[in-house]
Each structure stands twice: as structure tokens, then as C-alpha cells.
Amino acid sequence: MSTPFGLDLGNNNSVLAVAKNRGIDIVVNEVSNRSTPSVVGFGQKNRFLGETGKSKQTSNIKNTVDNLKRIVGLDFDDKDFPTEAKYISSKLVKLDDGKVGAQVKLAGEQQTFSATQLAAMYIDKVKHTVIEETKSTVTDVCVAVPVWYTEEQRYTIADASRIAGLNPVRIVNDVTAAGVSYGIFKTDLPEGEEKPRIVAFVDIGHSTYTCSIMSFKKGELKVLGTAYDKHFGGRDFDRAITEHFADEFKSKYKIDIRENAKAYNRVLLAAEKLKKVLSANTAAPISIESVMNDVDCSSQMTREELEELVKPLLERVTEPVTKALAQAKLSVDDVDFIEIIGGTTRIPTLKQSISDAFGKPLSTTLNQDEAIAKGAAFICAIHSPTLRVRPFKFEDIHPYSVSYFWDKQAEDEDHLEVFPANSGYPSTKMITLYRTGDFAMSAKYTNLTELPEGTKETIAEWKITGVQLPEGQESVPVKLKLRCDPSGLHTIEDAYTLEDIVVKEEIPLPEDAAEDAEPEYKEVTKTVKKDSLEITAHTFALSDKDLNVLIEKENEMTAQDKLVAETEDRKNALEEYIYTLRGKLDEEYADFASDAEKTKLKDMLAKTEEWLYDDGFDSIKAKYIAKYEELAALGNLVKGRYQAKEEEKRQALRSKNEASQMADLSAKLAEQRKAEANTKKDAEGDVDLD
Template identity: 45%
Template sequence: MSVVGVDFGTLKTVIAVARNRGVDVITNEVSNRSTPSMVGFGPKSRYLGETAKTQEITNLKNTVNSLKRLIGRSFNDPDIQTEQQYITAPLVDVNGQVGAEVSYLGKVERFSATQLVAMYLSKIKQTASNELKLPVSDICISVPPWFTDIQRRALLDAAEIAGLKVLRLINDTTSAALGWGITKLDLPAPEEKPRRVCIVDLGHSYYTVSIVEFKKGELAVKATAWDRNFGGRDFDKALVDHLAKEFKGKYKVDIHTHPRAMARTTFAAEKTKKILSANQQAPVNIESLMNDIDASSMVTRQEFEAMIEPLLNRTHVPLEQALAQAKLTKDDIDVVEVIGGGSRVPAIKERIQAFFGKNLSYTMNADEAVARGAAFSCAILSPVFRVRDFAVQDIVSYPIEFAWEKAPDIPDEDTSLTVFNSGNVMPSTKILTFYRKQPFDLEARYAKPEELPGRTNPWIGRFSVKGVKADGADDFMICKLKARVNIHGILNVETGYYVEDQEVEEEVKEGEGEDKKDPDAMDTDNKDDAPKKTRKVKKQVRKGDLPISSGTASLDDATKATLSEKENAMVMEDKLVADTEEKKNELEAYIYDLRAKLDDQYAEFASEDEKATIKEKLEAAEDWLYDEGEDTTKGVYTAKLDEIRAMAGPIVQRHFEKVEADRQRVEAELAAKRAAAEEARKAAEAEKAAEAEKAGGNGAADQEMKDADATPTESDEAGVPK
């Protein structure tokens, strides 16, 4: 079983895996450490990740990017209308949520954002499986802290459709904080002052700041603030607008009227931004921008910073908000850790450093820190992986309230209550108590809709409590409901039960409710024999469960099963197309390979007639391949390949037999040489042994003579002369 962390980004996605006593970032099919977050559609198959990026410029209307910005949003949201400028495929309404209209397999199809993300996660799953040589199921996915309940549910649905089990949706900066802290061996002890770290993450489309307190074996997020529309792509857009204006004056072309010209300029702008992060100026060269015009320009870093000045002026806002939320000052922060690709812009670093008045820290990989933290989180939660215990305590991003209808028998009852406040610990559980005589409903919603992204519906879910009934006309059933914001940041009313007030006897502890005795007085009573004092108290005793039916933004099981089947069918279609293309390439390669070998390796094994016949067949197959065989089925390519192989079989067999005979001859010669060498070795050993034995024999004779000389005479033994 594998343990995988996924940083699902707006621009690209990084996959990390826990293994080899650490965490590795795995590479995709073209050896890149990140995969474009993009899905494309064609006449034969889908294009996912790298292949989608490769064909994007020629297939703009059928390529969807910024998937993360679409998930869980409605088409009418003004944020989505703004998002269209970054997405080349037309966005449409699909059953109440945003989706894309594309041409797939020759037909116009509409896919919801949930389906599009599921397609992409299928690719991520495949990439991880190919690298690990293991099936991938359990994963941890990072999300922005500003994601709402509906967005988080949609992402979980997409993962389930893709056949993945999400152990945790973890906020980006929390994930990075976990990666920062779990490897530190010098964190303060629980009773000491915590180490406070400000994690600043500036990504492709948004900017997040979290203040986190670390102690040995644990982290606690104290505050999180963000700017949802401030990231690397906004820097790119400022540069694109500048170049569009310049090209209009210089070349009399308007790139805004030409999607491909716009896409080419955006690619050039992103490249220029990266060059300016390390250089004072950068050239811009775009071949065949539009109308066969090659465009060029030169941008200095000073000019670029002037273009993004309005964005730079917003840098301090989330920093101030996070400090205020955590009730801390700049001096209370021990470390300012900066991550995210957008943070490489020098002007951004300068603004953040000037705000805190201290040097910034760059100990983590800016592009991979979140994915590594997600892999650690997955390893902690996975039962099959051993990892150092590290507690992660996050916070609720938006206040959540419950509302209900007033009970007719309780005229002064409140009808709403904020149960989870912004900044509350997450995961978290609260018990709600209701006095009712009959079944009732309650709704969960966000208490401050103005804080939500765009015009997100503040509604979270409706929960119907069944099985409520009172015993008598004046009695109420005391209903207890367990509301929980779980590890994913999703709200549910998990269970319901009812209790009764019952009188129970409780032992009174010695001295409780009595006058204190004189400590010098002698106690002569036998305490063991004395009767124990008790009192009657009222306690709530759980009597039974209350069924709860929930209505939330999550897809129902039947819909998920249908979409999962559709996704599996598309995966098989993609695989068939890939296998067909592979077989076509194999046929083409075999034609060229066999033609070359007929005049080289196989030359002495084929007659002139055989060569002529096969070459004629190869030429016909090549002509067919580039004409009517350009687009056919896997079976036809396989049949053509088998036909040519059968024709060339006798020649290949002769060559094989010759090679085999040569191999056997060489092996026989080598065996003979080894045998001769072994015989020589044995003879040498035998000769050496004989010499040693001869030398040993002479030594024995000498020893006998010495022994004879040393033998005492009879008179010697007696001690008297003869």
C-alpha cells in the first residue's frame, strides 16, 4: 500500500510519496517533478496533464485549465465569469455547477467541474502507480484554506469517482507547516514557550498567510488570512496587458481578438517574469504572433515592478490580518518561511521582509513544500506506515450557524445559533440540545456570507431528526445532536440521541456537606461498619438513538457510481487509443528496421528474390501506413505486423540459427579453455602436493635418526656403568 500526498495546484500538481525513511517527489512520464493541472479533449481520446499542455496551443477551445478554481462553484458566480479570461474552453452551466463544453470523440459534450477534476485525479493516480509499481488508493490532498464546505465536498466526490480514498483534505499552509515542523528535533517542550512561524505561500492564483505555533510533536494554527485573487498569474496578466498595448502600437495587431496570439503572449509573459526574477532585463520574442508577424520587445525589472505596483501594495494586507487574528505582533514571530512559485519575484520578497523587519527563511522547496507536508499527513493517518507522531490542529475558516423553526410550545426560543466560530479548533465536535415533541429540521449555513468566495451560497446542509415523540402532553423529548467539523473541514450532524432526566443515588463523599470536625477529636467508630451516605441527584441518561437524514451538497451514491463508470469507460478508451498508437509506431519501426537489416545483418541469409519480395512488401506497407492506415484499429496494425514478420521469418530464423551456432561454438571453446585451465590447475596442485610429501618424508627420516641418537643405553637407565 502506498502513502501519497498531492499538492493540487491551479497551474500544476506535485505528487510526493512517503518511502525510504523520508518523502520523495515523484516524476511523471516525461520526468518532470510537476504535472500541468489541465485536461484536454480530442477526436479519439482525452489529453491529461503533460499531453494536454503539449496540444493546448492547437486545441484551445477543448482544453480546460485552472480546475481548482472551478470545483464546487456555480456558473453564475461573478468569480467564475472573471475566471473565463484565464480559461480558453467555454464555461457553461451543468446541473447548477460550472462546467466546460468541449468536442470529444466527435461530439459536443458538457462535463461538470467535478468530472473534470476526477479525470485529472485519475491521471495523478496513474502517474503515482507507474512510479511506485503499486496500486494507489489512500491519498492526502491539499486545498486552499478559503475553500468552502461545498468546494471540499466536490473535491472528495471527484476523488471517489477517480477511485481514490482521501484520508485528509489539508489546508495548503498547514501542510507546509507540518513538513517544516515534523523534521525539527529542537522544538520547545510542551511546557515551554512555543516557536511561532509565519508561513507565507504565494502561488499561481492566490496568496495565503498562516501563523503557526510549534511545540515538540505538535503544531497549532493560530490564524490564517488570504487574498484569493493575488498570485503569479496576475503578474503575468499585467505583463500581457503591457505587451498587448505595445504590439498594438508597434505592429498594429490586437492580440485580444486572437486566442492563439493571446495564449502565445501569455506563455512569453510567464517566461519573461521568471527571467526578470534573476536579471535586470529580459527580451520578449514571439514567432508568428498573428498575421505572420514576429513580435519582439524588451522589458526591464523596473518596468515590470511598475506594472505590478497595484498588486505589490496589497502584499501587507493578509500579513496584518493574520497577526490581528492571532493577537500577536511582528516581534512575536520567530521565523518567516516563504514558499510558492510567485514568491520568487524580488519585489514581493522585499515587501514581506520590510513588513516584518527581519530576514526571511527559505529552508523549504518553494514548489514542493506543500506536497511533502501532505505526504507526511497521509503517512500519519495511514495504518500501514510508521511515522513520528505529530499532532496537527487547524482552525475553522468561516463561522457556521444552525437555524431551525421555533417550537410552538416554546414561544421565546431562539431560532439560530453560531456553533462554530471562525478560528475555532478543527476538527471539532459540539453537542446541540433541543426540547421537542415531534420530528424537526435544522439547517447549517455560513453566518457571514460576505466573507465567502464570490457569491457562494452560504447554505451547507439540511438535517432532519426523526423518531421524536413525547410521552405525555406536557412532556418534551430531550434531543442531543452531535455536530462535527471533521478532519476535511466539512460539517455534518453525525449522530442524534435522546436522554431522560432520572433520579439516581450517588454516594456522598466523606466530609462533603458536613461541618468540619475537630482534628484532635478521636474517631472511635468503625468506618467499615458505618452505613454509606447517599443522596438522590438528577442525571441525564441516554435512552436511545434518533435517526437523522442529511441533505448536503455532496453527490448521492447513485450519481457517483454512474460518473465513476463513465470515468472508467473513458480511461479504457484512452488506454485503447494509446495501445493502438503504440502498435502503429511498432509497425512503422519494424518496417524501417527490417529494411535496413536486409542489406546488413540478414544479407547473407536471404536470396536476391527473397530480398526483392520483402522490400516490395515493406514499401506497400509503408504506403498503406501513411495513407488509409493512418487511422485504423489496433487489430489491423497487429495483423499487418504479423504478416510482415511471417514473411521475414525464415530469414530471421537462419540468422538466429547462425548466431546460436556461433554462440554455442564460442561457449564450447570457452568451456574447453576452462577445462584445460582446470586440468593445469589440478596438475600443478598435485605436483605441489607430491613435493610437499617428499619434503615431509625426508624430514621424518632425519627425525628418526635424531631420536635414535637420543635413546639412553641400558647402563644409563640403571645408573651404573656396564
């Protein structure tokens, strides 16, 4: 049975959650952290994913890619590209399809990976983390993504999940997932005819600020309005601090960290820590050894100075709140609670700005870092065929209007607005078109001016084939089932032709009719399904052929990573065996090896050690195993003698202890019997003087 997996795909860190043990659990990674850095690095032999990628980032800056979710589905010529490029230290290039890719060195060769592949590498890493930590099978995943993700980006994340060997049951908006987490864990929500609870969720993470207004009843959630600031997050605060110190260090120490990527990254990491310290303190120092050119740098910053640095950001806090409330057709007075999530909302001045925007205090009943992942895990559990979960219905909102277009035939219309802006999804609409033959359809945004600049107008295209025009008819009715699925993807689920048939329908007899009256019939024309049509979709999703190629490549790299890790383990085991055996040979094992054996073993250990740090420093797994077994053939013989003697001593000691315990028990029983005999004798010798 597959364990439902919820992934909060963060820009800086990702959180993993699973539905098991009748609850939702956060999965810790290999170093017991409850979040995993969203980093992919490349080295001389293998990849560094997650924690290892982050730990090597400063020394491997050009071959490390972070900010993964910002470049997924991004066009190289997009107006947002220059903004995103300044946050990424690796070389970004334009791929053949116009998308953004990263050019890095892996195993000494220059290679280029698409953003889809990079995301897949990371998702594959966290999948294995979940498998190893939970000791269970993981096949399904619900991935939480930003609300501003386009349909293309949602398809890309779904493809990345498939490359990683997972089935993406749903791509959900991150704040909606947090709302689900709120809805399933709150026990005091209104029921029945009671007024719904209106909750505003403010999520400010590493790169994005989102505000969603939601309506809650017990077992039910509806998104009423959502707005965002795509370029407002923790990384902007970090960069503001870093730029401040870049100027200070330039004048104070005569070094320019902007000219050195490693130096800039070290200051950026220090700035992030400084920001966190200032959330709890009014002032904090910063000290970095050997920033560049062997120069040590130190300084300090007060909370007031930080607030002044980020003043332009704070002035933008109100806009998403105002837009979300306007979309929900509500005022701040209608909002019952304001829940804040995301690590950046811990900054005091930002919390105050959010509170001022609503004019009321904030609430922190949700775990700011884990609420999204827990909601995603619950959503994944809803899709599980084997798990029973608490009934919970939730509905998201269409941010933009979507229309379906088709070939114009005869005098009919050629498009229809099917999913208006602010309408809920998932949803299904049925339409009927009159066709003369096979035709094409497409889904497009109704009003492109409402969307972010650069968004593609066409969402998906379909070919509908198999339409048979009956002789003598000018057209044939075609029924189409149009759907916006739970992931917000627009599809055509079904298409079939209709025909009119004449059937006999019994006429109900009057109440005063005789019991033996003959039933009467009338002819009625009914429209029924005739032929199912074939639907060929052309979406942003990868073709099966391209998907399989990328799956195979990912599997090859995963196998190589595993081989490198196992080789390193065998090398470390050999090194440990050499030092352990050498240290014990003249001590614990001294009486258990002959002089000839000691001489031979010491010679073998010396030669193996010399090989290990010379020719064998970068050898293969099989060589390390062979060297280990060569030493162990004699070393384990001596070790075995020692262990046999130690076991003999333990057995002798155990026997001695048991004999001592038996002797003590016998003495105790003898004393007890003697005491009982004396008591009886005294009783028999008593004389009644009366």
C-alpha cells in the first residue's frame, strides 16, 4: 500500500509530510531536519541533492542550482528572467524550446539540464527520503505550488514528479493546502445554517507573498479571493542586507564581494542568519572570516536599520490584501481571523505591517512552516483508494477567465467563455456543437491583458476525430464534456455524437380507468449517445517519448549517485578496519596472534594503507571490497580467537554469578526454614499457668 505523500515545494526549503498512523506526520531528512534545502548541486562524480548540496554550495557555487521553483516553466525571454537570474549563481542558458536551463559540470563534463529535470532530481531525492524514513512504499504525491503558477508550470511540475517515479494526483495551490490543514484540524468551525467563518491567510515565504480569503464550515472550504506579489519574500530581505554590507565592506575593507560569487554567497548566508536573530533581538553582530582576499569582516545591524532598508518592501504589503478582499467582495470587517504562515512572517516589522493592513491582530494557530505540507498530505490521502479519511470538501477559485474555441462551421459561434474568472473549480461543463466533420478545439485565456505579461494565450489544443455525418443531414450534434480538473488544468474529458431516435412511451392511465383497460402509447423523440469520438490532446505536458527518455536519464544518474555513495562507504570501512586492527594488534589481540601472524598482518596493513592514500585514493567499489576481504581473511581469524576467549570469560563469569546467586538463595532458604522451626518449637513449649 502506498503512503500518501504531500510535498510543499519551497523556494529555499521544502517540507515533506505523509498520511499514516491515523494522522499527518512531518518526515525528517537524513540529518533529522524537518525541512530540506531545495538545492541541486553537481560534482566530479555525482550530484549533491538537498542537505549535501546546501553544505557544498559555497565551495561549489557555479555548479549549484537553487530557486528551482522560480525557473520551472520560465521562458528565457520572459520579463521575469533578469530578476530570477540575479538570485541564481549557476549559468542559466536558453534551451531549444526557449525555456530556461542550467549549464553545469558533472563528472568533469559540461552538461545542460532543463528546469524540469532539475525539479525532478530534487523530487526524486525527497521521495527517497520519505521511503527511507517511513520504511514504506511511496507512489502518489500531492505537490503544493504558488498560486501564480500558470497552466504550463503546473504541467511541468507534474512531469517532474513523473520523471521522479511518482504519480502526481494533484497540483494544489500552496495557500489552499494550508487552508485544508486549518479546516481538518479545527474543531470549532460553524455547522449547518451558521454563518461561515471568514479567514484570511497571509503566506510570505522565501520568494512570494500570497493573500487568500477563505470561507469555512465544518468539513468544507471555499476560496473566495486570492492575490499575490510574485517578487516579495525572505530572499529580498536577505539581499537588501547583503547589498548594505557589500557597500560597507567596500569602503571599510576595500573588497567588493559583488565581484566574487563565493564571497557574495557567504555574506548572503550570514545575512539570512542575521535577519533571523533580529526577529528576536534589537541588534545583532555579523562576523565572517576570510570573506575574500584573506580579509576578515565584521559589523553589526540594529532592527531599526533593517526596517529602514526594507521600507520599500513594507510599502507593498497592503496591495495583495486589498486585491484579495476585492475579489472576495468583502471588507476587512468581514474577516474573522488572519492566519500567517511562511518563515518570513516572523519578522516583527512585517507582522506589524500585515496587522495594520487588516486593522486587527494576527493569529498563529497553524505551524508556519508545516501547514502547507500537512494539507497536501491530507489531499493526497483523499485520492488514496485504500485509506479512509475524514470527509472534507474544498473548492479553489479561477483567477482568470478561460474560453474554449473551435473551428467555425456554417454560421455558428466560434468560442464560448466556459470557466469565468472567480468561479470555483474543480468543475465540469457540458456543451453541444453542431459539426459537419472532424474538428479542432483550443482553450485560451479570455482576456490576456488581465494576466502577467508574457503569459501564453493558448492553454491547450485538441483534435476531435471520428465524426460521421449521416446522409441527408447538414450537421451532427456533438456533446463535449469540458473540465477544469482539481489541479486547475483544463481538459476535454469526453466527446460523442448524438442522434434522435423515436421511442414509444406509455401514456399514464386516468385514475378512473377500468382495471382491464389497455395501455396506450405515444411516440417520443429522444436524443441519445451515438458514437464516441477520439480526442487527441496537445498540452504543455511532455510526450510519452520525451518523458521516457528523461526517466531513463534520471534513473542512470540516481544509480551513479548510489554507486558513488556505496564506493565511499566501502573506502571508509577499509580505512576504519586498518586503524582499528592496527591499534588492537599490540593490545587486546596481542595474546591471540603468533609473532609470524603479527608481522604478516602489520606488513599487509602498511601496504594497504599506502595503497589507499596513493593509487587507491580514487578506486572502484570492487577494489575496496577485495582489499578489505584480503585483510579480514587473517585479521578476522585473530579477532575471532579474541572474541571466543572473551565469550569464554563471560560464560565463566555468568556461571560464577549464577552459582553465587544459588548459594545465596540456598542460605536464605535454610535461614528461613530454621526460623520457622524455632517458631514452632517455641509454640509447643508454651505452658498455661492459669
